Amino acid sequence: MNTALSTRPPEDDRRPGDLTFRELLRWIWRQVTSMRTALVLLLLLALAAIPGSVIPQEGVDALKTSNWQDDHPKLTPIYERLGLFSVYDSPWFSAIYILLMISLVGCIVPRTVHYWRGLRAQPPKAPRNLTRLPDHAAYTTTDAPDEILERARAALKRRRYRLIDGDDSISAERGYLREAGNLVFHLSVLVVLVGFALGGLFGYKGGVILLIGNDYGFANNLTQYDEFNPGSLFRADEMEPFSFKIDDFDVDWLTTGPRAGLARGFESHVTYQTSPDAPEKSYNLRVNHPLSIGDTDIFLIGHGYAPVITIRDGNGDVVTDGPTIFLPTSQSLQSIGVVKAPDANPTQIGLEGEFYPTVAFSKQTGSYYSLLGKPLDPMVSMLVYTGDLGMNDGTPQSVYSLDKSRTTMLTKKDGTPYRIDLREGESVELPDGLGTVSFDGLERWNKIQISQTPGKWIALAGVVLSLIGLLGSLFIRPRRVWVRARRDGDGTLVEVAALDRSGSGDVAAVVDELVEALQREDRS
Incomplete structure (x- = not known):
């Protein structure tokens, strides 16, 4: 009787297409962290923000929201169940936001490694036949190949190319910072989302209608607000202890044209204190010109x-x-x-x-x-x-x-x-x-909005970084240039070729310019 143990692997009774739990999790992770999913989630986030711009929001204007609800008694219960009166605090909006963050992290981390490798990679060696490239040139000279390659090396360095020497050739590349631009752009999107998330978690936004005159004023505490919308991690003891009053209010009325009699510009003359013991200061509050006290901004939004x-x-x-x-x-x-x-x-x-x-x-x-x-x-x-x-x-x-x-x-x-x-x-x-x-x-009265957004500078830095990265991705042209010099009979055959890696640039001028530089030094 043959007692030898069988070395064949045990048969897998799974049907084709069946996945183990671990394989299923890996497949889900790949789907969530794909660039296609990130773009879809970004589109969904933009679409989800539309109701917040169209439907009155309780945290922005509670009175307008209440009036809308009174005018639409049939739609109000449906909208309340969907959270459309507080879109940015709703569970479904938060779910899209969190999924987008996860998807971006999953997209950016492997691409960061890829971009970093591309940033540090050396130019590839010269192809065997440079004349097969779309943009190339060749000529013969009596100078030695080493002299030609030395001239090419000096000319390419002046043009800020990164070089690598071959046996009878030089490989050069520039525009590798384009990969850094791609990396900065992808990271900046994540920075912007983190900035907005910090503002939504730790900040607040409130509003108050304040009568104009010395008999009326505002102190920054919760009891003074007409409406107040705090973040989920907001702490009332971190509010700035300022106070202010509106001494006077100027309106620039239109006097001619079809809009005569309507307001063109507003300016409130404000007296404020940064703390109860601080001296009084003055400020002219205008639309889109807020008064900043510490981390808090005070806006004039109505009258x-x-x-x-x-x-x-x-x-x-x-x-x-x-x-x-x-x-x-x-x-x-x-x-x-x-x-x-x-x-x-x-x-x-x-x-x-x-x-x-x-x-x-x-x-x-x-x-x-x-x-x-x-x-x-x-x-x-x-x-x-x-x-x-x-x-x-x-x-x-x-x-x-x-x-x-x-x-x-x-x-x-x-x-x-x-x-x-x-x-x-x-x-x-x-x-x-x-x-x-x-x-x-x-x-007269003024409608004042008071907000504290801790992550606004982070979001602004992310926007600036995204512009820098986008400009780098659009305008930096990654190019590769090869120069080969070898003996051919009694002279030296010089071959020059270039390749544009972005696929949309014209490198024929680069080849002509380099050939002209080499021949000019040859003649001299």
């Missing part, structure tokens, strides 16, 4: 009007006075707003309506509109509501909206809404002994 409206109740007591912020709805600064008087007697009073900086009347629509943004003839037009404004039940309310669910709108005897139209300095007595409403003046 509007705050009519000074006073409400006296049926007892003659002042229950509401002072400026009320109205929010613009058009370029002519036609604005909407509400005024609440929860302490009025015998019943609470709420006003809701519009403000017109320069009022005009349209016969076609039968309604008022604002002709100009400049306040030449300001007027407020408001409806009156009485009843429970819902402000005493502990439920938080927006100062820009009125809860009318438990109120009654005042109407005239014919059933039409009772509307009060007041120009500056006018007052009106409400029916049924409810009190009086007066329009006593007009103040």
Whole structure:
């Protein structure tokens, strides 16, 4: 009996195409880290950012988002479930971002090794037959081959070629920094993503509407913000302890053309302190010219009007006075707003309506509109509501909206809404002994955005590096040149050839220039 052990490998019972778990992971990694996947993810990231530009975002403008939700009650639950009101904080956007980071790392690391080897590689030896290359030249001379090669070596060094000597030839190459340009460009994309990620994790962005004048100011703490959107790793104790107020606000109005009466430029005169004990400083805040305090930037992003409206109740007591912020709805600064008087007697009073900086009347629509943004003839037009404004039940309310669910709108005897139209300095007595409403003046406000983005300089450095790398990849031409000199009868046969590695350059001029340099030195 043959007791010899069989040396054949055990049969593999897997079907063709079956992968082990390790092979499956390797295949998935290759797919994720391929350049094609990175490009697809980059495209998906750009497409995913579109809803953040089209749909109002809670972290950017909470009021605009709330108004959009009120106007679209059917779409709002769907958008909330998809996270479209906070796109950049949504899980699906984060998943695309993280996958893109992983894919780029997987693409860049092996390519870094490849580019580094290409950067350090020596020029290849001269081909056996240089005349087969597309761009070549040849001539004969009486000088010795060593002299020709020495001249070629000196001429190529002057042109910053990297050289390697052969038996009867010289190989030269330049433009190898093109590989460094490719490497810098790929690394810069990763740097930009890291910079944005740091800003999103450790930074914050907030907004506040601030009235203009010495009686109003802002201190940088969470209670002062109208809206605040922090990063997931943000720490409130790292906020800069500054404060500021807006002393004055200048508007450059257009006076001619079809856009006459609209604003062309804005400038806020700001007084600020970097800390409670620091001296006051002044700054002219303009659009796209932020005030930088430490790592925090303060931007001017909007402006509007705050009519000074006073409400006296049926007892003659002042229950509401002072400026009320109205929010613009058009370029002519036609604005909407509400005024609440929860302490009025015998019943609470709420006003809701519009403000017109320069009022005009349209016969076609039968309604008022604002002709100009400049306040030449300001007027407020408001409806009156009485009843429970819902402000005493502990439920938080927006100062820009009125809860009318438990109120009654005042109407005239014919059933039409009772509307009060007041120009500056006018007052009106409400029916049924409810009190009086007066329009006593007009103040201005500025919308200020305050943000801290720790990774912005890293992202900027990445953008600059990407431009440098891209320029290097586009304009650096990798070229190889060979010069061979050998005895041919009584003379020396000199052959010169060049090759453009990018495939889009003309190296015939390089060959002619080198031949001319060698022959010129030969004649001398």
